[in-house]
Amino acid sequence: MKVFVIGIGLIGGSFAIDIKAAFNEAVIYGVDKSEEHLDKAISLGLIDKKSNLEELDIADVVITAIPVDVTVKLLPEILDKINDECLVFDVGSTKEKLCQSVSEHPKRRNYLAAHPIAGTEFSGPQAAIANLYRGKTNIICEVEKTAFKLQEKGMEIFTRLGMRIRYMDPASHDKHIAYVSHLSHISSFMLGKTVIEKEKNERDIFDMAGSGFASTVRLAKSSPEMWAPIFKHNKANVIETLNEYIANLIQFKELMEEDNFVEIYKEMEDTNHIKAILKGIS
Known part of the structure; x- marks a missing residue:
């Protein structure tokens, strides 16, 4: 063969x-x-x-x-x-x-x-x-x-x-993959960007970043040559996912501003269900 x-x-x-x-x-x-x-x-x-x-x-x-x-x-x-x-x-x-x-x-x-x-x-x-x-x-x-x-x-x-x-079907694939793959890459890239812009001392980033930060920005090490065209091809679906993600971030920020930590706890508790969904995925 x-x-x-x-x-x-x-x-x-x-x-x-x-x-x-x-x-x-x-x-x-x-x-x-x-x-x-x-x-x-x-x-x-x-x-x-x-x-x-x-x-x-x-x-x-x-x-x-x-x-x-x-x-x-x-x-x-x-x-x-x-x-x-x-x-x-x-x-x-x-x-x-x-x-x-x-x-x-x-x-x-x-x-x-x-x-x-x-x-x-x-x-x-x-x-x-x-x-x-x-x-x-x-x-x-x-x-x-x-x-x-x-x-x-x-x-x-x-x-x-x-x-x-x-x-x-191709349209359904592109819509679903925008949520479970493309959005996570964008989040990782932008978290990495935020930290790099704020923490100018690379040694501070290395010394203070725990495993949670490292795992969250892991995808920011992915190839831009591969990922920029993906975002371009799936632009409409990616923008839709970003709008929903940004809305959730804004809501979380507003709850913080309102000192509504009871609701923040509930939001996190509800989202903990993701553990059962993703069980066994490494």
Whole structure:
């Protein structure tokens, strides 16, 4: 099985590691705009060969793990180059614009719109880790538009990597993911910004910040190259979530100003229910 991974970073590199482990016959071809990334991926054993888009005609599987703004432009070109039996899937955090970009493409049947809910705050080939996807949810959109034989090929990969599958339409995916993923990244970036602007002494930040602060701003270490395009693609949904979040922050501030700590306690107590919902998620 010839697997082409376009974008050898955390996500693409982790797919490469796990597919090599799960499929003995797999040969991993790496495609990346950074020659340094490709060299690093070779040295780490993530990929077997360097490649380019012109060789996609020999691919059995193509995984695009690049920023969504690049994917939406490149996806039609990828479909132009592949053979009829090749499966192409992406891992982008937005789905509606990607699905629209190939809706009329002659090889739309070769594309599977996927979003594995997995990752860390780190980036680059050196961030790739084994078993990143084990036990994680993979959201599949518009599965009915992918050829059944190629659906099966994708599901075999996802199953062997230990993923749970959930199906969703692209618009619903983008709306829900704005709340549970995109908003948390914005909150983390802006908390980090607030602290950096206020605490000019970096040593004070390091010495005084506890584990709560560290875990809350962890996502602020994420790649802007990846996240700025996500916010752009999902702008309407992200703005809606921000309006609701800001309204809650303003309400909390007003309760503080009114010395209404009974209501503040109740707000926090009610929100503690999130512990039961998220039990078991690391």
